[in-house]
Amino acid sequence: MTQEGFNPHILGFFCHWCCYAAADAAGVARYQYPPNVRVIRVMCTGRIDFRFILEGFRCGADGVFTGG
Amino acid sequence: MAETCRQVFNVIGLNANRMALEWASAAEGPRFVELITKYVARIRELGPLGSLEGEAPKEVLERRLEAALKAAETPKVRTAYGNVAKKLHETRDFAVYTPERISQEVADRILPTFRQELLSHDVLLCLAEAKDQGKKTCSSGELMDLTGASSEELDKLLSALAKKGVIEGEAAGWSLKEPACAGHADRKGE
């Protein structure tokens, strides 16, 4: 049931040392990917309290991507 | 953390596939791009929050998520959550703690308390919302539809809340007791 008009709003929690660094590396290499994710940088995935994920969905996220 | 969220999502009727936990090291730019592209496509497939069949509608989800958040702030739930993490961390042996074993631990030791706290907060929220809409009381049946709790679970819950003086009434109609509720040590959500 894909809807053409639907543009998902996705919240991302990225760990500073791994996933955030991978995202920078993708940028340096100019890989292209969809712009739907907005990233919140945390020092480590361990910092992510499950309350943040619940709050993300409560505030209307269609998806939450946690990158370690 | 991710497993706890998945199991809570099942309770409140949110499709667990909406949440992803992926690993990409600093050197894995290409892998990261693949993960993100696939994930965005998957979410586009699932459609907006609450639109998937089997998922509760958005407004219901929002209320239940708020209930889940309030439950997530209570020391009882957080201690259960912390103790499971402590057990996993101390053994350091991930051969023993396979993913299935971990979800088992979460299901046994965290979910029951989490579910109970969540439902009791959900009930209070339902009553509060009903009051806002000028509806004096809600019946147990209505509360069961709204919260998705089983009947004897709900009865146990309602009698506990009534005993604590937070709510009043009986099966036909329940409502929030007027004076500021004592039992719940709530923190402002901000």
Add this chain to the structure above:
Amino acid sequence: MVEAGRSPNIEILSNANLLKLEGQPGAFEAVVRQNPRYIDEDKCTACGTCTMYCPRPIADTYNERLNVSRAVHIDYAQAIPATYYIDPKACMRVNFETCTLCAQTCTAQAIDFSQQPKELILNVGAVILAPGFGRLDSEVLARFGYGRFPNVVTSLEFERLTCASGPSEGHIVRLSDGTTPKKIAWLQCIGSRDETCGNGYCSSVCCMYAIKEASVAKEHEPDLDISIFFMDVRTHGKGFDESRRRAQEKYGINVIRARVPRVDQVDGRLALTWVAENGVSHSDIFDMVVLSVGLDAPEDALPIADITGIELNKYDFCRTSAGAPLSTTRPGIFVAGAFQGPKDVPESVTQATGAAGFASELLAEARNTRSVSITYPEEDAALMAEEPRIGVFVCHCGVNIAGVIDVKAVRDYAATLPGVVLYENMIYSCSQDALKTLANKIKEHRLNRVVIAACSPRTHEPLFQETLRSVGVNPALIEMANIRDQCAWVHAQEPEAATEKAKDLVRMAVAKAGFLSPLPPQTVPVTPRAIVLGGGAAGMNAALSIADQGYEVVLVEKGDRLGGNLARLKWTWDGQDAQAILSDLIKKTQNHSRITIKLNSTLDSINGYVGNYVSTLQTPKGIETVEHGVMVMATGGKEYRPKGYLYGANSNVVTQLELEERLSKAHRRGDRPVAPTLKGVDSVVMIQCVGSRGDDMAHCSRLCCAQAVKNALKIKEMKPDTRVYVLYRDIRTYGFSEDLYREARRQGVIFLRYELERRPEVIECKGDRPGAPTKLAVRCFDAMLNEDIELPANLVVLSTGVAPAENEALSKLVKVPVTSDGFFLEAHAKLRPVETAAEGVYLCGLAHGPKTLDECISQAKAASAKAVIPLAKGRVAVAPIVSKVNQDACIGCGLCESLCPFNAIRLVKMDKRRKAETITASCKGCGICASHCPTLAISMGGFTDEALFAQIHAWAGLALNDEKRRRREL
């Protein structure tokens, strides 16, 4: 560059050159003449009015004469020192005493024609020569129509065309008519590998920069048709082959193996003719031709040589030897960068750090005698406590961000956000002049929070934090919105979505900035001892260098003796006796008082952090613990065990190292060495790239070509009539080893190229007489004859590449990631080539990637120089992002203590009750304790719950009004 400009220990003497140098190592006296810039550096505000009024036009050398500048100008906006100067040759006032227009218009009265050249006497302990490389003279380029046809440009001119601050603002245009070209050709080896112009060496960098320029050109104009004319594709650096493959596949750049002799112009376009490998001649028309110019010796090489008394090699570069690549022929004077030999940026940076290491060894006892430390202004606590006054600075980063994102709209959007009192755009916010304006704006508007919307905090946050500290604002009060690496660069095709995303990221950053609070800086003492892993050439050099600088070293070698791969090498590519270098290294290492050697030992565990590591070693005498501040990983690599080619099945199939061992058993008879082992050998076939570049190792092992050519010459020297064939894919004898390749061809070694798909096969064919021993032959395809041929061979030599050692276990232990090729990943290829992601852990030698002996030694010296920095400082600053316990909320449950991976939080007795407390020195700021605390009693500096919740709400701002954010009170 910016850091050099700001460091109080570096005095930049621009417009200056060295006149005289006397004295000996440790005490030189240098006479330096500083020519006047006719502008007072302190007064000049770089406003630019003088350039507007100056009537004297000159060719802008910074932009390769592609546009016009004025006698008084600044090379580029971000130049350091950031002041204008007057070109004495052009200025009419200096030459003819007329026109002082600029002086009259200068509001800061900074122009002062009375300035005279100054001669400074400097006494210094050491000298490092880094004058770089020179430009080819134009008649070498004239052969290719440069100067006659406007659309023939040099690679440096092309670089200026693609640069956003260049003459054409980044648009690639034909210089003849300004139109965008559709078809461009790059010609390689212009002024390199060409004895007619005296540059017989290979400049090592042109293949790689041509591929980069072609890829950048395709990014600017996706439908460009690009061909590059190579002789050999020499992309031998770490990860270079990967970008070459991507350029060919992703950007569709076609590689043509031919050398174009000349360029003709046919009605405004350029015609090239060339002969392909199979002898067929081709010709084609191009809109533009780029000459990949090589690196010549610096123009002032000869004057420098006789002032400093050093010797040059036959190409006027600095003479060095493979065993001591950074030392010139005069002690106390070192060399780094292109003057030592043509090389790329990563190698120049490594050599520069290595040369600094040498100088530091020489002057170890004079450390900190002349250095100055920075003092910062007091932090204004009142301002911090005030309501957040946020300044938002949205950066253009040239065209990197502004090319995709509407930076003006983002700035105006920032104005609407709560708490924002200042919103500005900046062209290059990381340039020195921009940082100065940032500092002034913070003071002027009394900002206590700064949001920089630009690149990644991982790379540039320290730079902005330094600026905050310089104006008395706590460095933690900054938040960066990554609108370049994670927005403009990755959503280039969707500018509107990228602009929307940038606005959201700025809104989230502003929301979080509101919740940032000042964090006290932390410093911890450093244990003055280093561990060096690996006792090969790199490990020993690193250990010696650290020990010579006065610090204890524990050298851990898993084998039973020192030497590593160097033990098997007999000669270096420039003919030096490798075994002599090895024995000298081993002797020095063994009797150095400050080096303890642990053979047959490995690293068992390491924990702690930079300055305070505690490691356990597995030694023959059991587990030993070592306390140390830093660690250098020199664990080396190993020779790739070839599969196939009948290796192992037939004793006449050997690897290059095995061949070298056999050749070294020669004894001299008369003046020529005679190798008994070559008896009966009259035909040798060498096969290159065995294992490397394709089979199970994707990388190029960089050194096997030079090694093959060296051994081929050795065979010819010992038995001149032996027929030697080399089957290669690309002969990558870069730098001066190109001379060996030419010498080998001159001595009759036959080089045949093969494609990856048509790989040569080693076959055993029955002897011509029954019972005769089977004879070896190699079947391969000859492009010229266009058919398969069989080369008889008594000896087949496989040039096996360098495989990574078993790094997985060590990588997990030390938490340093390993690249897809299996070698350790350095922190940054150019800026921090010898450091790793784990602070205090350094990297050199084959563990970083395949490299020749002299490159290993330079990298080892660089790694030890970087390793000594924390040891020399004695203290190390630790990131202030640590946990803080709210002791009244804490119920002493001990969960945090049990979960902390760094044992950085523990329970203490506080008037009879157990409370958690942070050990700030060990805390790495991961936040696991905060996210698991049952009573939410732990907050993380810089990442408090409130700050993260604020960011979530700000992110949702687009779908949520304020009312909904408030949660119900129950």
Add this chain to the structure above:
Amino acid sequence: MAKMKKSGAVLVLGGGVAGVQSALDLAELGYYVYLVEKKASIGGVMAQLDKTFPTNDCSL
């Protein structure tokens, strides 16, 4: 040789990427550096480059 006091300063000739990098490292190692550059600003040829391989980020 021993009695002569060693100077704690170093002269770096050339303000290109190699010169600037060795100057920075020497400053970190506790030495005073005279960075002698014949042109009016440091950065050498690298400052003229738009992007530099292998990471292709801005070369300033």
